[in-house]
Amino acid sequence: MNFYVMTLFPEMIENGMHTSITGRAIAKGLLSLETVNIRAYSETGNGRIDDYPYGGGAGMVMQAEPVCRAYEGLVEKIGSRPRLVYLTPQGRVFDQRMAEELAQEENLIFLCGHYEGIDERVLEEIATDFVSIGDYVLTGGELPAMVMMDSISRMVPGVLSNQESGQFESFQGNLLEYPQYSRPAVWRGKEVPPVLLSGHHGNVDRWRRDQSILRTLKSRPELLLEVAFDKKDRKFLRALLADEGDERLTEEQKSFLTKLLAF
Ligand code: ADE
Numbered sequence: 001m002n003f004y005v006m007t008l009f010p011e012m013i014e015n016g017m018h019t020s021i022t023g024r025a026i027a028k029g030l031l032s033l034e035t036v037n038i039r040a041y042s043e044t045g046n047g048r049i050d051d052y053p054y055g056g057g058a059g060m061v062m063q064a065e066p067v068c069r070a071y072e073g074l075v076e077k078i079g080s081r082p083r084l085v086y087l088t089p090q091g092r093v094f095d096q097r098m099a100e101e102l103a104q105e106e107n108l109i110f111l112c113g114h115y116e117g118i119d120e121r122v123l124e125e126i127a128t129d130f131v132s133i134g135d136y137v138l139t140g141g142e143l144p145a146m147v148m149m150d151s152i153s154r155m156v157p158g159v160l161s162n163q164e165s166g167q168f169e170s171f172q173g174n175l176l177e178y179p180q181y182s183r184p185a186v187w188r189g190k191e192v193p194p195v196l197l198s199g200h201h202g203n204v205d206r207w208r209r210d211q212s213i214l215r216t217l218k219s220r221p222e223l224l225l226e227v228a229f230d231k232k233d234r235k236f237l238r239a240l241l242a243d244e245g246d247e248r249l250t251e252e253q254k255s256f257l258t259k260l261l262a263f
Contacts, residue, residue, distance in 0.1 A: 001103065001156045002032045003149050004078070006070050007112040008049070009142055010035035016146045025159040033149075036074055041066040050115055059116035067111070067122045074109065082107035083128045085148065087141030088117070091130035094148060098131070102148070103155035110148065112141030174226045176219060178211035210236045214247060221256050237261055 005013045013035050018026060025031045039047045043065050050060035075081050083105055092098070102108060111118070111127065123130075133144040153159050181192040195207045213233060216223050217240075229237070240247060241257050249257070 001030075001105070001152065002034070002078075002107045004034050004036065004074055004082070004107065004109045005112065005142075005145055005149075006036045006038055006067070006074065006109065007140075007142055007145070008038055008114055009112075009140070010037050012142045013112075013146065016142075017149060021159065021164070022150060022153050025153060025156070028158070030156060030158045031153055036070050038062070038066055038070045041069040041073070053116060057116070061116050062113060062118040064119035064122035067118055068125065071109075071111075071122075071126050078107055080107065082109050084109040084111055084126050085129045085131050085145075086111045086113070086118070086123055086127040087133070087144040087148075088113065088130055089132045089135070089137050091132040093135070094131050094133045094144075094151075096151070099148070099151040100155055103152045108152070110141070110145040112145050114140045173228075174216075174223045175209075175212040176215045176223070178208040178215065206232065209233065213237070214240070217249075217253060217257065221253070224260060234261065 003017075007013055014033070017023065017033050022031065026033055039049055042049050043063070049066040050062050053059065053061045071084070083102070085102075085108065087110065131144070131148065133147050138144065181196060185192050185197060193207065195203050198204070209232075213224070213227075213236060216227075227233075237257055238261065239245060240249060241254055241261070243249075
């Protein structure tokens with residue numbers, strides 16, 4: 001996977017991406033990263049790449065020409081026109097599925113905006129994907145580009161070690177991950193759930209699956225609509241609804257569960 005990032009702050013991208021797992025993958029040659037400083041394509045030669053917005057209003061707009069020139073230089077070098085992701089709060093919201101899909105590409109270009117955005121005309125010419133990382137506004141597209149590259153990198157074969165690839169599978173089967181514990185068995189008076197110390201793998205697996213379901217119900221209930229529940233899952237859900245365990249659900253959660261079980 002070759003990442004190309006068009007930005008006004010290349011050092012931010014380089015520093016972030018050369019750290020931790022992505023840094024190791026770049027060093028191993030599993031990923032490559034090239035940043036393009038848009039400022040180097042300033043028309044005036046003094047590094048200025050923004051101007052006032054037509055129609056007035058606050059802030060500055062990144063001009064079309066420097067962005068387009070930076071892009072043209074890049075595609076000439078790559079020898080093809082890869083998908084170009086423009087990071088914007090107006091885009092489609094990034095999710096795991098999109099990460100998996102983008103991981104199939106050989107080359108990806110990310111375009112990071114600043115100020116009040118980029119002249120729409122150049123976006124019409126070069127952007128293939130408009131992507132937001134969530135419903136909040138950041139000062140620029142660099143962090144969103146890094147968020148996307150990080151999650152796409154995880155899907156690239158070899159980037160995660162065998163041990164790491166089992167981790168962080170928060171969206172496996174549309175369920176959130178179960179809670180994890182490590183030594184000591186009692187920490188400041190708080191005990192690890194006894195089943196995890198039992199050595200009974202079947203019971204441990206069952207407990208983990210139940211906890212995943214419970215967590216998903218509490219934080220992201222809508223994800224449960226896509227989960228294929230088996231008999232034992234349903235038994236656990238019915239017990240929850242009947243207040244048989246220590247968990248107490250809110251009325252809202254109960255009503256959601258009742259509908260879910262009716263399917
Ligand atoms: N640029 C500013 N905020 C953003 C967001 N939430 N997602 C993607 N790009 C952005």
